[in-house]
Amino acid sequence: MDTQSSRRQATRTKLYEAAVTLIAEQGFSATTVDEIAERAGVAKGTVYYNFKSKTELFEELLRHGVGLLTESLRSAADETAARGGTRVEALDAMIRAGLVFIDRYPAFTQLYVAELWRTNRAWQSTLLVVRQEAVAVVETVLREGVAGGELSDEIDIPLTAAALVGMVLVAALDWQAFQRERSIDDVHAALSRLLHGRVSGR
Amino acid sequence: MDTQSSRRQATRTKLYEAAVTLIAEQGFSATTVDEIAERAGVAKGTVYYNFKSKTELFEELLRHGVGLLTESLRSAADETAARGGTRVEALDAMIRAGLVFIDRYPAFTQLYVAELWRTNRAWQSTLLVVRQEAVAVVETVLREGVAGGELSDEIDIPLTAAALVGMVLVAALDWQAFQRERSIDDVHAALSRLLHGRVSGR
DNA sequence: GTTTTTGAACTGACTGGTCAGTGCAAAGGA
DNA sequence: TCCTTTGCACTGACCAGTCAGTTCAAAAAC
Numbered sequence: 001m002d003t004q005s006s007r008r009q010a011t012r013t014k015l016y017e018a019a020v021t022l023i024a025e026q027g028f029s030a031t032t033v034d035e036i037a038e039r040a041g042v043a044k045g046t047v048y049y050n051f052k053s054k055t056e057l058f059e060e061l062l063r064h065g066v067g068l069l070t071e072s073l074r075s076a077a078d079e080t081a082a083r084g085g086t087r088v089e090a091l092d093a094m095i096r097a098g099l100v101f102i103d104r105y106p107a108f109t110q111l112y113v114a115e116l117w118r119t120n121r122a123w124q125s126t127l128l129v130v131r132q133e134a135v136a137v138v139e140t141v142l143r144e145g146v147a148g149g150e151l152s153d154e155i156d157i158p159l160t161a162a163a164l165v166g167m168v169l170v171a172a173l174d175w176q177a178f179q180r181e182r183s184i185d186d187v188h189a190a191l192s193r194l195l196h197g198r199v200s201g202r
Numbered sequence: 203m204d205t206q207s208s209r210r211q212a213t214r215t216k217l218y219e220a221a222v223t224l225i226a227e228q229g230f231s232a233t234t235v236d237e238i239a240e241r242a243g244v245a246k247g248t249v250y251y252n253f254k255s256k257t258e259l260f261e262e263l264l265r266h267g268v269g270l271l272t273e274s275l276r277s278a279a280d281e282t283a284a285r286g287g288t289r290v291e292a293l294d295a296m297i298r299a300g301l302v303f304i305d306r307y308p309a310f311t312q313l314y315v316a317e318l319w320r321t322n323r324a325w326q327s328t329l330l331v332v333r334q335e336a337v338a339v340v341e342t343v344l345r346e347g348v349a350g351g352e353l354s355d356e357i358d359i360p361l362t363a364a365a366l367v368g369m370v371l372v373a374a375l376d377w378q379a380f381q382r383e384r385s386i387d388d389v390h391a392a393l394s395r396l397l398h399g400r401v402s403g404r
Numbered sequence: 405g406t407t408t409t410t411g412a413a414c415t416g417a418c419t420g421g422t423c424a425g426t427g428c429a430a431a432g433g434a
Numbered sequence: 435t436c437c438t439t440t441g442c443a444c445t446g447a448c449c450a451g452t453c454a455g456t457t458c459a460a461a462a463a464c
Contacts, residue, residue, distance in 0.1 A: 007437090007438075011439085026231075027231050030230075043441060044424095044425090044442090046438080046440075110320065113316070118228070118312065119227050150402065152395075152401060155392070156391070156392040159384070159393075162376040163372065163392060163393055164369075166370075167366075167372075168365075171364045171365040173318075173319045174368075175364075177318075177319050177321075187361060190357070193354075193362075194366075194396070196399065198356075199357055199399065200347075200352065200354070209412095234449060236450090244415090245414060245416055246416070246450095247413095247453085251415095256451090
């Protein structure tokens with residue numbers, strides 16, 4: 001990477017960081033380009049030198065963030081498999097990876113959830129693609145678990161994957177928003193218990 | 203109820219219905235008061251005759267919608283208790299009630315999720331109150347289950363409640379957005395299986 | 405029973421302000 | 435020399451909220 005493109009990359013990163021917190025707090029439309037530029041410590045013109053439009057900046061931000069998440073889920077699953085863990089252990093490791101991600105990038109997560117189920121928005125198709133990549137990682141592990149007899153073959157793979165993702169997402173956002181004092185281990189333990197069906201019975 | 207106030211109520215209801223779908227699709231800031239008025243078939247002035255501001259219209263909409271949900275969860279729990287069901291059965295009934303609600307008011311649910319974890323917004327405090335009412339219903343049933351020995355006393359009640367709500371919310375929104383063809387029974391069965399820990403094992 | 409009055413509900417043109425995006429000359433950096 | 439960034443003025447569209455005026459059902463007056 002030459003110095004020019006890395007300089008440019010640094011500017012883009014500053015813009016992502018500024019945009020992600022502002023948009024998470026206020027929403028896309030309520031956040032102005034002037035605000036983003038100011039928080040990034042950059043001139044407004046620079047925003048338009050680096051991105052075609054406010055919408056394009058946002059779409060690239062989405063792609064970038066979900067890319068990180070997908071990567072992190074995938075590597076949690078792979079590492080578990082590499083050291084000979086079961087698929088349920090892999091799911092558990094992915095839950096933890098999800099929590100770590102949300103802990104590190106809470107603003108991105110907020111923004112993602114806020115936009116995911118909207119219809120009729122410019123970036124709808126971007127979002128659909130990017131969501132599918134992340135969910136697919138979970139579905140793959142479920143499918144392998146069923147194939148290997150470790151998971152019941154009666155489970156509904158897409159629905160169960162969505163439910164697991166939702167469980168982690170919502171518990172983690174609640175943790176961040178309303179019970180900051182809890183440790184990541186507490187949250188992980190509670191979710192792990194649900195995954196393993198150790199809720200009912202004593 | 204006299205004709206005047208029922209006429210007024212009808213206008214407010216039309217405005218709620220118009221606002222909820224538009225805001226679910228586009229978000230609060232991207233939705234204009236002119237659009238809301240137009241879709242409701244009233245003049246813009248009428249919006250301001252009935253509500254102090256765009257924000258107030260939205261806050262009342264939130265209160266109204268979450269009120270319906272809370273009511274519906276509570277009555278599912280109560281009916282189960284009335285016919286002598288267990289607490290786990292009550293949770294199962296509440297999952298179904300949640301799904302029925304989301305099926306009936308998908309737009310409201312979208313909008314609620316999109317706004318819930320935002321910080322620094324005008325209606326933040328309204329939302330906090332209203333969320334707590336709904337989550338409390340789930341927490342109560344969990345607490346009763348633990349007290350009666352039906353649920354493990356090691357579960358973390360607030361986190362488990364949040365995780366269950368998240369599971370239902372996300373699975374249902376995914377169902378609505380990406381797999382409309384599935385029946386409510388399919389979705390319920392998948393979530394019920396997770397609740398009962400019938401995922402791993404064959 | 406008919407006319408008049410009242411006032412709540414509603415209307416829609418208008419205002420003041422905001423904001424995305426542009427244009428451009430000059431500066432800084434490799 | 436070329437790429438990147440700055441600073442800033444400007445435009446045109448858009449939008450929340452206002453307000454003077456209209457409608458009309460029901461109460462009051464006769």
